Amino acid sequence: MSTGAEEVFRVAVPSDDGGPATVFEHLWTPYRMAYIRGEGKPTGAHDCPFCLIPQMDDEEGLVVARGERVFAVLNLYPYNAGHLMLVPYRHVPDYTDLTPEEVAELGWFTQTAMRVVRAVSGAHGFNIGMNQGSVAGAGIADHLHQHAVPRWGGDTNFMPVIGLTRVLPQVLRETRALLAQHWPADGAPVPAQGN
Structure with missing residues (x-):
């Protein structure tokens, strides 16, 4: 049982x-x-997590930053510590559905996410991308979201390969607080660190 x-x-x-x-x-x-x-699975904006999260307070929703058209939120099931998703507020499924202003802010949030994660955790690289449609692997296909997954040399070690287990060194709430603290509130760029 x-x-x-x-x-x-x-x-x-x-x-x-x-x-x-x-x-x-x-x-x-x-x-x-x-x-x-x-x-x-979500059937529309009324039960879509990406539509409901902005209605929560930042800590409860794991929101790192809010913009005019886009917000940054930690992935509840991260690939690596600091795995962020950049999400437009508008409930649209496809990248081609975004307005030029949404595309610009999504790009700015992606750059900012990379700079902030590098500044606080020294990420060596990133996987940046979005799965368009359920057939392409989108877990929530009806609401566009872009992943920013920090990577470090050797982060694929024996645990996921042999033990099929991911080791995340920090709980999500601590990661959210750290990234939110370093996210620029005034839109000023974060100083670039080593690429």
Whole structure:
């Protein structure tokens, strides 16, 4: 009987060459089946997380910064510490739906996110991108959002490769507070650090 929590089981699986059994760890996450089936996915602006987050206070919504047309929010399921999403307030699915002003502010927020994360954590590089449509991997396809994922040399170590586990060195609320503290309030550029 599952409580809905993750459960880890050791399962013996024969190797391909007929040799001794190999033991793998399986992480059973039965609550994810609802996500896979599409249950609970947003059906419009009324239940879209990216439409609801701006109505929350910054700490509760993990909002780092708010602009006129775009906001920066920490990813609730980050790839790396400091994984930000830059999101237009307007509920549109496609990059081609943005106005020139939204594109400009999205670009400025992306640059600012990179500068702020470099300043506070010394990121060596970034993965910047957006998945357009569910077939392209967008978890919330109806509301455009761009990912800014900080990267460090060696950040793909044995934990994700062997242990299939990500190690994040800081809780989201602490990361949000640190990034928000360094985000320029007056629109002034953050001093560039080493690329």
